[in-house]
Amino acid sequence: xxxxxxxxxxxxxxxxxxxxxxxxxxxxxxxxxxxxxxxxxxxxxxxxxxxxxxxxxxxxxxxxxxxxxxxxxxxxxxxxxxxxxxxxxxxxxxxxxxxxxxxxxxxxxxxxxxxxxxxxxxxxxxxxxxxxxxxxxxxxxxxxxxxxxxxxxxxxxxxxxxxxxxxxxxxxxxxxxxxxxxxxxxxxxxxxxxxxxxxxxxxxxxxxxxxxxxxxxxxxxxxxxxxxxxxxxxxxxxxxxxxxxxxxxxxxxxxxxxxxxxxxxxxxxxxxxxxxxxxxxxxxxxxxxxxxxxxxxxxxxxxxxxxxxxxxxxxxxxxxxxxxxxxxxxxxxxxxxxxxxxxxxxxxxxxx
Amino acid sequence: xxxxxxxxxxxxxxxxxxxxxxxxxxxxxxxxxxxxxxxxxxxxxxxxxxxxxxxxxxxxxxxxxxxxxxxxxxxxxxxxxxxxxxxxxxxxxxxxxxxxxxxxxxxxxxxxxxxxxxxxxxxxxxxxxxxxxxxxxxxxxxxxxxxxxxxxxxxxxxxxxxxxxxxxxxxxxxxxxxxxxxxxxxxxxxxxxxxxxxxxxxxxxxxxxxxxxxxxxxxxxxxxxxxxxxxxxxxxxxxxxxxxxxxxxxxxxxxxxxxxxxxxxxxxxxxxxxxxxxxxxxxxxxxxxxxxxxxxxxxxxxxxxxxxxxxxxxxxxxxxxxxxxxxxxxxxxxxxxxxxxxxxxxxxxxxx
DNA sequence: GGAAAAATGAGCAACGCACCTCAGAAGATC
DNA sequence: GATCTTCTGAGGTGCGTTGCTCATTTTTCC
Numbered sequence: 001x002x003x004x005x006x007x008x009x010x011x012x013x014x015x016x017x018x019x020x021x022x023x024x025x026x027x028x029x030x031x032x033x034x035x036x037x038x039x040x041x042x043x044x045x046x047x048x049x050x051x052x053x054x055x056x057x058x059x060x061x062x063x064x065x066x067x068x069x070x071x072x073x074x075x076x077x078x079x080x081x082x083x084x085x086x087x088x089x090x091x092x093x094x095x096x097x098x099x100x101x102x103x104x105x106x107x108x109x110x111x112x113x114x115x116x117x118x119x120x121x122x123x124x125x126x127x128x129x130x131x132x133x134x135x136x137x138x139x140x141x142x143x144x145x146x147x148x149x150x151x152x153x154x155x156x157x158x159x160x161x162x163x164x165x166x167x168x169x170x171x172x173x174x175x176x177x178x179x180x181x182x183x184x185x186x187x188x189x190x191x192x193x194x195x196x197x198x199x200x201x202x203x204x205x206x207x208x209x210x211x212x213x214x215x216x217x218x219x220x221x222x223x224x225x226x227x228x229x230x231x232x233x234x235x236x237x238x239x240x241x242x243x244x245x246x247x248x249x250x251x252x253x254x255x256x257x258x259x260x261x262x263x264x265x266x267x268x269x270x271x272x273x274x275x276x277x278x279x280x281x282x283x284x285x286x287x288x289x290x291x292x293x294x295x296x297x298x299x300x301x302x303x304x305x306x307x308x309x310x311x312x313x314x315x316x317x318x319x320x321x322x323x324x325x326x327x328x329x330x331x332x333x334x335x336x337x338x339x340x341x342x343x344x345x346x347x348x349x350x351x352x
Numbered sequence: 353x354x355x356x357x358x359x360x361x362x363x364x365x366x367x368x369x370x371x372x373x374x375x376x377x378x379x380x381x382x383x384x385x386x387x388x389x390x391x392x393x394x395x396x397x398x399x400x401x402x403x404x405x406x407x408x409x410x411x412x413x414x415x416x417x418x419x420x421x422x423x424x425x426x427x428x429x430x431x432x433x434x435x436x437x438x439x440x441x442x443x444x445x446x447x448x449x450x451x452x453x454x455x456x457x458x459x460x461x462x463x464x465x466x467x468x469x470x471x472x473x474x475x476x477x478x479x480x481x482x483x484x485x486x487x488x489x490x491x492x493x494x495x496x497x498x499x500x501x502x503x504x505x506x507x508x509x510x511x512x513x514x515x516x517x518x519x520x521x522x523x524x525x526x527x528x529x530x531x532x533x534x535x536x537x538x539x540x541x542x543x544x545x546x547x548x549x550x551x552x553x554x555x556x557x558x559x560x561x562x563x564x565x566x567x568x569x570x571x572x573x574x575x576x577x578x579x580x581x582x583x584x585x586x587x588x589x590x591x592x593x594x595x596x597x598x599x600x601x602x603x604x605x606x607x608x609x610x611x612x613x614x615x616x617x618x619x620x621x622x623x624x625x626x627x628x629x630x631x632x633x634x635x636x637x638x639x640x641x642x643x644x645x646x647x648x649x650x651x652x653x654x655x656x657x658x659x660x661x662x663x664x665x666x667x668x669x670x671x672x673x674x675x676x677x678x679x680x681x682x683x684x685x686x687x688x689x690x691x692x693x694x695x696x697x698x699x700x701x702x703x704x
Numbered sequence: 705g706g707a708a709a710a711a712t713g714a715g716c717a718a719c720g721c722a723c724c725t726c727a728g729a730a731g732a733t734c
Numbered sequence: 735g736a737t738c739t740t741c742t743g744a745g746g747t748g749c750g751t752t753g754c755t756c757a758t759t760t761t762t763c764c
Contacts (some may be wrong), residue, residue, distance in 0.1 A: 355720080357720060357721085358720075358721070359720090369721095370724095371725080373721080373722070376721090376722095377721095377723085379723090383731095401720085401721070402719085402720050402721070404719085404720080404721095405719065405720030405721040405722090406720080406721055406722075407721095408719090408721075408722095409719080409720075409721040409722040410721085410722065411722090550733070703731080
């Protein structure tokens with residue numbers, strides 16, 4: 001079972017290696033009938049180019065920049081850790097993955113960072129795009145300069161970015177809404193909602209999804225106005241405390257964004273966590289522990305490892321000009337209860 | 353930013369290319385101190401072998417056999433389709449993936465198929481292992497012949513198989529149990545359980561997990577004895593009809609195995625699907641539709657695409673003698689509600 | 705039929721590594 | 735210090751492409 005090589009194709013088509021090469025790589029100067037002959041031969045022999053040989057010969061180098069927020073956010077830390085970990089494992093595959101921390105709340109700085117990139121330094125960019133117009137403009141300019149851009153986790157749908165790597169946040173919100181509705185008894189009750197900011201696209205999408213489901217399928221539940229805690233634990237704790245005091249019939253909390261730790265702490269301190277259905281996002285040591293101790297009832301999550309790997313695959317496909325397999329690149333919405341938590345050992349090791 | 357090659361390592365270590373090669377490939381005849389020198393140089397230069405060049409030079413061929421049940425089981429069909437689809441896409445990476453249909457209910461035949469494989473024809477086997485002792489013995493013998501074996505979807509923990517690619521079925525059962533408990537009101541009720549056969553390991557594991565959670569956290573729910581429908585739609589429909597008749601307070605169904613279609617049909621026919629919480633396994637066109645029409649309340653699933661890709665990665669790692677990254681290979685338990693169903697377009701296309 | 709243009713053949717040098725041989729140097733042993 | 739053993743260096747070849755060049759053949763068109 002030897003591999004089929006271009007030699008075999010050349011022989012079968014009755015042409016030379018050079019011609020096969022011209023056809024395979026779309027180079028000019030081949031008659032249409034000859035092209036067809038070669039195509040036929042390749043088809044019947046079931047020829048597929050050897051990726052190793054091609055990779056070696058092309059001596060292409062993929063230099064990707066990942067712009068990921070830093071700061072005290074466990075999910076972003078995981079994302080960044082995964083990216084750095086892949087920088088190591090992929091370096092043998094001619095990929096240089098550079099992770100650049102950004103400040104998600106400073107649109108100017110992020111736009112500035114994007115503005116400094118160009119084709120000479122970078123073959124693709126993945127960015128957790130904060131929802132500032134200047135960021136969108138910077139993405140568009142970067143694309144115009146010929147550098148493919150994908151958005152990561154948080155999208156800018158109106159931009160020219162090639163692809164979005166992340167979950168369908170409307171569906172995530174719907175899922176949270178349904179779990180809330182079904183976990184609660186079928187009786188009138190009030191639900192508290194906390195977001196980082198409704199200016200963030202992922203947060204507003206989740207809210208829209210949750211609201212849609214609750215209003216349609218659980219009309220006995222009343223959603224309170226969304227409070228914005230800027231993903232800050234202290235602020236979120238404060239908000240939870242206030243809402244609990246103001247609404248004695250409060251039966252559920254949905255934290256749309258990060259900073260679940262603050263909500264968890266406040267709820268635990270209130271002593272009412274047993275009666276209150278509480279749903280948050282992202283699997284972190286804190287949400288994990290809160291699930292185990294029944295403070296949190298469900299966690300909606302996305303897998304940072306999958307997202308990084310998907311972003312790398314997509315950027316590579318864009319560089320190579322090959323189509324993206326949409327099915328493989330769709331990021332699943334993970335639903336975690338205390339019963340299906342993955343082992344902690346899943347975090348990748350980083351050398352040094 | 354040129355790649356670091358063995359030339360650089362050789363120079364840095366002050367030795368020749370041949371010596372670097374000896375060290376890198378564990379060939380004999382190098383002094384310990386020299387080995388250390390080379391290791392150091394490689395380390396400080398951050399050398400990683402070029403996978404393309406190495407792959408080309410090694411001219412290794414990976415021939416993997418996937419033994420997957422055929423028959424009218426949508427999940428197994430998906431699994432098989434994914435495997436065949438990867439047979440195409442991976443052929444450029446020197447991988448030959450051969451999909452062999454097996455009869456999961458005929459242990460002798462499966463064992464016979466395994467017995468016919470050896471190193472001369474095959475470098476690795478992934479098998480959906482039915483729980484027969486002769487299958488286990490055949491797996492052990494195949495391993496002894498030097499062919500690495502991984503089990504897929506359904507495990508044989510007592511065998512010498514190198515790895516299991518599939519979900520933690522106990523956790524899956526626990527998840528189903530908790531969803532059942534939380535979706536139902538906090539009142540005494542009866543739950544019907546259907547499995548393909550408790551002789552199948554995945555089914556018995558799921559049952560154990562479900563029972564554990566229900567008995568501990570929802571003691572007001574009474575689990576009926578598990579009925580075995582052999583994953584057959586007609587039989588399952590029959591079982592559901594009987595149980596509904598026998599138990600007027602029946603408030604939930606958990607179909608532990610395949611054949612959800614039968615359960616769905618019977619439930620729909622009974623006109624009681626609105627009051628009954630119903631949970632099944634695996635995402636198929638039927639379970640998908642049943643979720644949308646509120647007949648099914650939740651589906652616990654595993655992603656066949658992930659499983660095939662993971663099996664291929666693991667087999668390749670076993671062939672190369674490199675360690676398996678456990679974290680990347682853990683298969684997630686998917687929880688689907690009507691709100692987070694992935695698009696249908698995820699199915700891979702098969703040429704021809 | 706002849707000139708110009710287009711198509712094709714032949715061949716070569718990378719690419720980075722694996723794997724091999726053979727000669728020669730360094731080290732151990734007495 | 736001679737001998738034997740163990741290490742090491744130098745060099746070559748092959749892996750299947752890519753991406754050239756240059757010569758040669760075939761086709762096209764006037």
